[in-house]
Amino acid sequence: MSSKPPAPGPGPVPPRPGRKLGPIVESVGxxxxxxxxxxxxxxxxxxxxxxxxxxxxxxxxxxxxxxxxxxxxxxxxxxxxxxxxxxxxPQWPLYRLWRHxxxxxxxxxxxxxxxxxxxxxATASHTVPPLDHRAFRELAEGDYSLYAQVFLDDDQRDSAVSDTFDILWLRWNDALASSDTRRFAWEVLRATVMSRTPHIDGRPEFGAAAFDTVALRVLTDDTARVHQMAESLELFKAMSRLPDNQLDVMVLRRLCGFALDSASALLGVPLATVGSDERHAVHFLESVICPPPETERTPA
Structure with a gap:
């Protein structure tokens, strides 16, 4: 049995002899x-x-x-x-990702x-992730599903969240060594969800979420529902133009119903940053959806 590779030292890994490994090709799914x-x-x-x-x-x-x-x-x-x-x-999460x-x-x-x-x-004989990974999953999995549901259908949502925790299992040491494990994990989740979300002109398409907004669930009048649906679709189209961090804040705050401090904890960013992102996002959306009327020019 060959020995395991040495653990990397505290400094940068020294350059390898020979040709440098090329990048992952663009065609990889x-x-x-x-x-x-x-x-x-x-x-x-x-x-x-x-x-x-x-x-x-x-x-x-x-x-x-x-x-x-x-x-x-x-x-x-x-x-x-x-x-x-x-x-x-760890071989078990790697096998599940390989199979998918x-x-x-x-x-x-x-x-x-x-x-x-x-x-x-042999692969399945080591199926238990680290204890702190399991604890983190218990805390975050439900909230991750709410976020993923905005962009994906039920099967894709469950697959994306499951794959997120498998990727985190593979990279758990990196997550723990990062400046904030919650932020590291969120970036993995976001990348996984967005890789499966349809995009139009580089913007995520999530109009299907209009069918499950809080506003629609409380309306019983058909005319009111149709009107609210049109407003929601317009809002989602505008939201897709937001920067990534602002989009995430708006999805969590306005579509998933998270409190400010809960969104901050889930994203792994300061409370003030979440508040600032939300204010900038709201200002942009208001300017796009309800632009101020043009100032009438006085005839010369």
């Missing part, structure tokens, strides 16, 4: 990227070279380079399992099961 980025980041901070990793996993350097860039054929699970063992990564991405890559269920049938038992 969101589900594939969800597990590839943590694997790639772990490799880059491990201190191992491609040559050393090649000997340990018995795969050529070129194939490992392709895998870490997302080029070539979608990799079989046994290869990812070997890499995860050498990089000392395999479907995105149009692999059949038979191919997926055949790739993993000999290794699933």
């Amino acid at each position: 969101s589900a594939h990227r969800a597990w590839l980025e943590p694997v790639r980041d772990t490799y880059l901070t491990s201190g191992l070279t491609l040559s050393e990793l090649s000997v340990r996993v018995r795969l050529s350097k070129s194939k490992i380079s392709e895998l870490l860039r997302g080029t070539g054929l979608y990799p079989r699970w046994e290869i990812i399992l070997s890499l995860s063992a050498e990089l000392n990564m 991405a395999a479907f995105e890559a149009h692999k059949t269920r038979e191919w997926i099961d055949r790739c993993s049938e000999r290794t699933t038992t």
